[in-house]
Amino acid sequence: QVQLVESGGGLVQAGGSLRLSCAASGRTFSSSAMGWFRRAPGKEREFVGGMSCGGSSTYYAGSVKGRFTVYRDNVKTTLYLQMSSLKPEDTAVYYCAARWGDPCDTTIYFTYDYWGQGTQVTVSS
Numbered sequence: 001q002v003q004l005v006e007s008g009g010g011l012v013q014a015g016g017s018l019r020l021s022c023a024a025s026g027r028t029f030s031s032s033a034m035g036w037f038r039r040a041p042g043k044e045r046e047f048v049g050g051m052s053c054g055g056s057s058t059y060y061a062g063s064v065k066g067r068f069t070v071y072r073d074n075v076k077t078t079l080y081l082q083m084s085s086l087k088p089e090d091t092a093v094y095y096c097a098a099r100w101g102d103p104c105d106t107t108i109y110f111t112y113d114y115w116g117q118g119t120q121v122t123v124s125s
Contacts, residue, residue, distance in 0.1 A: 002026040002114040004096050009119030016086050016123070022079040022096030022116055029077035030054060033104045035112060036070060036081045038092035038121075045109055048094070049081060053104035061107075064090075086123045093118040 008020040024032070035050035049060040049070040058070050069082040079096055097112035106112070 002098060004098060004114055004116035006094065006096055006116040006119040009094060009121045011122045011124065012086055014086060014088055014123055014125050017082070017084045018086065018121060020081040020083070020094055020096075020119060020121070022081075024077045024079065024098060027098075027100065029072075030074040032098045032100055033106065034070075034072065034079045035097045035107070035109075036068075036079075036094060037097060037109055038090075038094045039118075040089075040092040043092075045095075047107040047109065050105065050107060051079070053100075057105060059105060059107065083121070086121075088123045088125045091121060091123050093120050 003025045005023045012018050033053045036048040037045050038048050039045040047061050051058050051070050055072050067085045072079045095118045096116045098114045099112045
């Protein structure tokens, strides 16, 4: 059974940084495609950043490109989201997600099979 557990959320001032972690278990982590999504109050869930199967490439939403970095540690079976230059509009619950097999580089939430419980990120102005 696949489990994803996020951590690292919190309150930060605009311009600050946070690193989110997503600890994975239950299946071969190194071959997974992983993604970060977020949901702000009153808004739809949106893709933030992802890493393709095996970690060969990363891709980002335009709103976070250049500010956020997705990376993984296959030994620790953990996915990370390093967030810098945070803005109040980055305030949301952040979720990690995983899938195995094709598609290996998807930004569409319903193509992911497994989800974490979410971690709150609040950016104050």
